[in-house]
Amino acid sequence: MKHLKYFKTQVLLLALLILGASCKMGKNYTRPEITSPDSFRFAEGDTTFNTALKWWDLFDDPVLDTLIQTALTHNKDVLAAAYNVEAVRIQMAIQKADMLPQFSLSGQAQHGNFIGVQQETTSSSFNVFGQASWEIDFWGKYRRLNEVAKAQYLASEYGLSALKLSLISTVATSYFQVLEFREKQQIAESTYAIRDSSYRLIKQRFEAGIIPEIDLNHAQIQKAIAASAIPVYKRYAAQSENALSVLIGRNPKALSSTNKLENITPIPEIPAGLPADLLERRPDVLRAEQEMVAQNAMVGVAQANRLPSISLTGALGFASSDLSSLTSGDPAWNVGGSLLGPIFQWNKNKNRVKAEDSRRDASIENYQNVALNAFREVEDMLIEIATLKEEEMAISEHVSAAISAMQLSSERYDKGIASYIEYLESQRQAFEAQMSLASNRQDLLSAYINLYQAIGGGWK
Numbered sequence: 001m002k003h004l005k006y007f008k009t010q011v012l013l014l015a016l017l018i019l020g021a022s023c024k025m026g027k028n029y030t031r032p033e034i035t036s037p038d039s040f041r042f043a044e045g046d047t048t049f050n051t052a053l054k055w056w057d058l059f060d061d062p063v064l065d066t067l068i069q070t071a072l073t074h075n076k077d078v079l080a081a082a083y084n085v086e087a088v089r090i091q092m093a094i095q096k097a098d099m100l101p102q103f104s105l106s107g108q109a110q111h112g113n114f115i116g117v118q119q120e121t122t123s124s125s126f127n128v129f130g131q132a133s134w135e136i137d138f139w140g141k142y143r144r145l146n147e148v149a150k151a152q153y154l155a156s157e158y159g160l161s162a163l164k165l166s167l168i169s170t171v172a173t174s175y176f177q178v179l180e181f182r183e184k185q186q187i188a189e190s191t192y193a194i195r196d197s198s199y200r201l202i203k204q205r206f207e208a209g210i211i212p213e214i215d216l217n218h219a220q221i222q223k224a225i226a227a228s229a230i231p232v233y234k235r236y237a238a239q240s241e242n243a244l245s246v247l248i249g250r251n252p253k254a255l256s257s258t259n260k261l262e263n264i265t266p267i268p269e270i271p272a273g274l275p276a277d278l279l280e281r282r283p284d285v286l287r288a289e290q291e292m293v294a295q296n297a298m299v300g301v302a303q304a305n306r307l308p309s310i311s312l313t314g315a316l317g318f319a320s321s322d323l324s325s326l327t328s329g330d331p332a333w334n335v336g337g338s339l340l341g342p343i344f345q346w347n348k349n350k351n352r353v354k355a356e357d358s359r360r361d362a363s364i365e366n367y368q369n370v371a372l373n374a375f376r377e378v379e380d381m382l383i384e385i386a387t388l389k390e391e392e393m394a395i396s397e398h399v400s401a402a403i404s405a406m407q408l409s410s411e412r413y414d415k416g417i418a419s420y421i422e423y424l425e426s427q428r429q430a431f432e433a434q435m436s437l438a439s440n441r442q443d444l445l446s447a448y449i450n451l452y453q454a455i456g457g458g459w460k
Contacts, residue, residue: 026300
């Protein structure tokens with residue numbers, strides 16, 4: 001065993017010496033130029049960026065906070081992605097091992113009269129050998145493959161981060177959708193109660209012969225419209241609750257929250273930072289870059305495969321015709337080397353290099369496209385927030401005016417000044433305005449969520 005240890009030491013020293021003198025085929029990775037705007041068009045001018053991990057705390061809703069934490073722990077897509085990341089990490093370790101000499105142990109025992117040819121007498125033979133083999137990474141093929149494995153691991157990590165960020169955004173959006181549909185259901189129920197009361201009064205007047213039947217029909221229509229809206233939003237709310245339950249890794253159940261959209265804490269202005277910072281912050285951009293790094297290394301691998309491979313082999317052990325004296329004699333050993341290189345491959349290896357070059361160019365275009373879309377998404381969310389705020393002010397005025405008009409129309413109709421059509425029209429406008437305000441509030445909250453996602457916040 002002493003001889004075997006000495007042999008392994010010599011092989012390792014030789015490996016390190018050759019590895020130090022070897023080179024790597026292909027160009028080292030450099031990030032391609034991305035022409036980013038100097039600032040975002042619709043930003044407020046503040047170029048700072050809040051790197052707070054739990055940005056959803058700004059909504060100041062304990063229920064939402066619990067939902068997000070539960071989702072990050074139990075969401076099945078995230079758990080599956082995490083296992084896949086671990087598998088890629090282990091694969092990276094496997095790839096690194098390919099650079100090192102491979103050692104094995106073999107033993108054999110034979111007894112008989114045939115050793116290649118038949119013998120006149122029977123004999124025994126026993127041997128045990130430690131064997132080593134090593135393909136010298138003279139052209140850097142395995143080092144490039146290590147770069148590929150590391151880039152794939154980082155890409156999977158960034159992919160998991162992007163998935164978590166998307167999950168947080170989806171949970172928050174789904175939560176606010178539940179609140180929106182509940183609010184719309186309440187608006188529909190309140191409107192139905194008003195219209196049912198109005199219908200009963202109109203029916204009494206019709207039966208007394210005071211008003212025509214057309215007024216009664218219009219009252220029935222408006223009552224039915226409100227009645228039909230109640231189960232619609234009840235269904236939407238329940239389906240959103242079911243979707244939210246799956247997101248947090250639980251069976252479908254009702255959401256235990258009494259919060260309302262109008263009670264959500266107003267969100268402060270969000271500095272989006274500089275556009276160029278997105279390249280260092282957004283996990284999807286970073287993932288696309290690592291895919292580019294991996295493909296750049298694959299070009300070097302393809303180039304190295306066009307050149308000869310050099311391998312060293314060695315064996316050290318003992319052989320004897322008697323098992324009891326197997327280790328008493330001098331050890332048997334051999335050292336050898338081999339050179340194997342392609343000669344006529346009909347341009348297969350050359351074309352493999354061209355194919356990897358094309359894939360590298362494609363990965364560069366994909367990276368640049370991901371970056372461009374990152375800039376666009378931030379711009380879209382900034383203008384969406386700004387315009388939704390303007391809409392909210394206008395719709396709030398609409399709601400106040402519509403409710404006031406409905407009350408005045410009711411009084412005017414009771415006094416015989418206004419027609420019933422005028423009263424019904426004011427009811428319709430009040431109902432639609434309240435529904436529109438609920439939608440706007442949810443859209444605004446979702447826009448804030450999408451902005452956080454677009455600027456790559458809270459994923460580290």
